[in-house]
Amino acid sequence: MEKIITVKNLKKMYGSFEALKGIDIEVYKGEIFGFLGPNGAGKTSMLEILEGLRRPSDGEIHMFGKEVQGDVLPELKERIGVVLQQTSFLDHLKVKEILELFTSFFKKTLVISDALKMVDLEEKSNDYPENLSGGQRQRLAIAISLINDPDLIFLDEPTTGLDPQSRESIWDLIEKLKSNGKTIFLTTHYMEEAQRLCDRITIIDHGEVIEMGTPEKLIMKYGGESKIDFACSPTPSIEVLKGLSENIQRIDDHCRITTKNITKTLEDIVLWSKKYNFSLTNVFLIEPTLEDVFLNLTGRELRE
Amino acid sequence: MKEIWFFFKTHLLSDMRNKRAIFWALIFPTLLLFILVLTFTNMGKSSLNFKVIIINEASPTAKGVNYANSLVKAFKSISYPNKGAFFTLTFMKPDNINTAFKKVEYSEADIVIVIPKTFNLEVMRSVLLSKVGISFASAKINVFYLPNEASSSLAQGVVQGAMDEINSYVISKLHYKLKTFTIHSKTIGEMMKSPSYTDFVSPGIIVMGAFTSGLLLIAPKLASMRRYGIMKKYASTPAKSHFFFLGFTMSKIFTMLIQYFLLAFLAIYVLNSSIHILSIEAILYYFFICVAYVLIGFDIGSLVSGPTAVGALTSFINLPLEFLAGIYFPLFSLPWYVNIFVYANPLWYSTNAMRQLMGVGLSATPMWMNILVPSLWMLASLIFLSTRRIWKRS
Amino acid sequence: MKKMKILIKETFNMFIRDRQTTIIMFFSPIAFMLILGFVISGISGGTQNVEVKVAIHMSNDLQMYKKALESEAKKSGFAFTFVRSDSELKKFVSSAKTQMGISISSTALNFFYNQSFGQYNNYLLILQNFIVQTVRKRMSGIPTYIQVNPISIKKNSNLTVISFVVPGAIAIAILTACILSTATTFSKYRSNDVLKRIRVTPISGSVFAFSIAIHRFWSSLLSSYLTLVASELVFSTLYNVNWLLFTFMISSAVILSIGLGTIFSIVFRDMWTTLNFSTLLLTVMMLFSNVFYPFSIMPDYMRTIAYFMPVTYFMKGLRYALGISPMYGWEFMAINVIFVSIGSLMMIVGGRSMLYLERR
Known part of the structure; x- marks a missing residue:
């Protein structure tokens, strides 16, 4: 597969503080690459180095097969789109005018109405950005990043601070971009977002890569056991419960079994309830997430 | 009460840690006072230096008398490098008169003095004639100048004055009796014997400092508090809005009081002024205008969209208001339509009042007006403010 | 070329819709000229003599x-x-x-x-x-032996006191407006990360700075014409205007002030420090130049400072262009050339480093 970005032993120092301690990553064409970590892990530093907003202290970067030394060259900038963590728009310009202004920065550009259509903002084209909602503003920021029809898009925590509905619409949009063949480099501290969108992820903490892989493989490897929650009446005694499994515990009015083999355990529960004539209510399956992966890898919660 | 103290403390601390607030409240007025005093104290005093070209065309009389030379000597005695000089002299030959004129036109010289050919003869004749009591025409020296160029015009005036001295000298030598007059000068409204420029300008700078602080400590702060929803946040707590306004206002007035004493002590101890900085009336009046300016600051803060706008706006309304308050220059013979602005300008009344209360000179406007006009501004600001509902807006 | 047109069109929209900037650029010079004119001519006793x-x-x-x-x-x-x-x-x-x-x-x-x-x-x-x-x-009844006979060098000069104040007022107002509006605009763009956003696009900093500057340029030019017309209407200053020289002088001073504004925004980084510094500098510039007082009555240290103030030369050039005082042709040229070259240099260097400094 074609490599879009190759980073080798990338380091970034802020004074004596080492924000990135030798990062190695590869991003392939057409994938959504997730860069995950808690706040202060070095995600934005990494992203801004790739965008040309920060100078690396050491290491090698190749983008589109060309080595990036010093500044990111204009011809590379023509091929990338950027959504910064916080986007301020130029004052006193309407939505379509902002896009028009940005078309003047690039050689090859999309038609403005197409860009607006892509982010579903056609109706707002004559509005000022200050009159848009948070989600609409973020979609506008994405539209700006798409105006040069880039091959590679950097998204820095694109859904932070948005309501669930807006978040959902941004996710749809990112998926649509992927289906159009764009390569996307995304940073986030939302595991749910990474799990839903990313083809591959890199988890970093304290400036170091702690694991890399597809979300499924990581969960399988580090997610730990699944959980099955259920309630039944009449309430069984502890002894009866222990008869079902050793890994069972009672939490308030329901019970939780941790297991590696969900199908087998589910069958056991059904047989066990029939045997004791319990009626089962509220059976839930809780599968491990990337959140658990992070917890298991670092011993800390992601948003601590 | 506790809430008022809390708002007071919080906002005072926030100002003390804010570079912008410190600059406008403390640094800018101090620097301005320094710069102004530095600029104007020595202006026109012991520093006159007019560039004068002298062309002496006169030839000595048959008897060898040369008044022209004496005149030139007299000019030399009041020129550099002598002490207390007014002029820097350059001598040129009569054929170069056009070059000399050109130099004046191109501001390389201020005036050209030409002593005419017949000068010696004329002086001799007039002395003789006057001795026998026959009326005569005085000898003339020609001073070429540009009437509308301030420098040239002033130089011409100074030469006139110098000539009077020279004439008086000649007269006393010739035993004329000059009538004696008692000369007396009185400055109307003077409270302080010959106030210095520092005395004149300090009350104005103190007023201006309070006004700029009123705008720049309050308006941008209020605008950003509205923008970032802090006002909304306050409004959602049980704290009463007037607690906020009291605490907030008092914190600003406290800073303004620090500013007052800083400027006042600077004027007294560094710039040798003799204004009455501890006059209770002055301090009370200062407090009064601080409240007025704080309210105007509130109005502007509720009007403009963001802190940046306030900054730009203030820079631009400040200058005209200061000029039309007579802080730097006296106001004189302005047309009525400009005077409207002067009469409406709260800074004018405040400056007048502070000059009187700090013992510099009587106020040009009656004291009741100095209280009434800022009060009217206060009232107008309050009415306006009550329509803006800052507390409820985000 | 088409891209440039779009850039200029959109920066024009930004400029013209920004009420605050347009007021600063268009109205403040006129207001400043009027106020200064009235106050100064008031002290002098009249607008005429x-x-x-x-x-x-x-x-x-x-x-x-x-x-x-x-x-x-x-x-x-x-x-x-x-x-x-x-x-x-x-x-x-x-x-x-x-x-x-x-x-x-x-x-x-x-x-x-x-x-x-x-x-x-x-x-x-x-x-x-x-x-x-x-x-x-x-x-x-004492005779005057020697009398001074004042003779005006320039015959039929109909210039008045106010004629000398107006160029100073125009000079200061234009410098103030250009420096402040350029410096605050760029520092605002820095503080709200607009520059950062532009840094990741291929456009060069000097092109972007140029597109912002160009609107300050024409508006300053326009506003100085308006100020001149206003002074003509209000004070009847009968200038013998050489419009070409006037345009030259204003243009080069505007380029210099935009350059200065750009550099200030870079040196001082945040908007308020930029604004504070510019205000201080302009106050000094105003007091330490011969706008209010002629050189000959200034103390030596002030005179020395005044010689370093661009406003001194700007005003001299303006007085020449308005037919008030003559000036050597080469001197006028030199002032313009120096203003334009230093101004453009600052704009180019400033524009470049503005985006360059966004890379940390």
């Missing part, structure tokens, strides 16, 4: 000298108003209808000043000596 207004009360036995005194006054730049009593005299002075009052009797001369004139009274006191001498001589 320097004239000291004096109220005079002469005792009854001296009425015969009235005419002689009046004619002497006119020659020496005084305007006398004769009043009937000392109390009326004091009223005239205290209400600032005249700058000074003189009560003359056969034995005494009493001078009255107004305290609110502050430092200006020092100048009036210099005149006091002159008046005393004149009155004394005239009343003693």
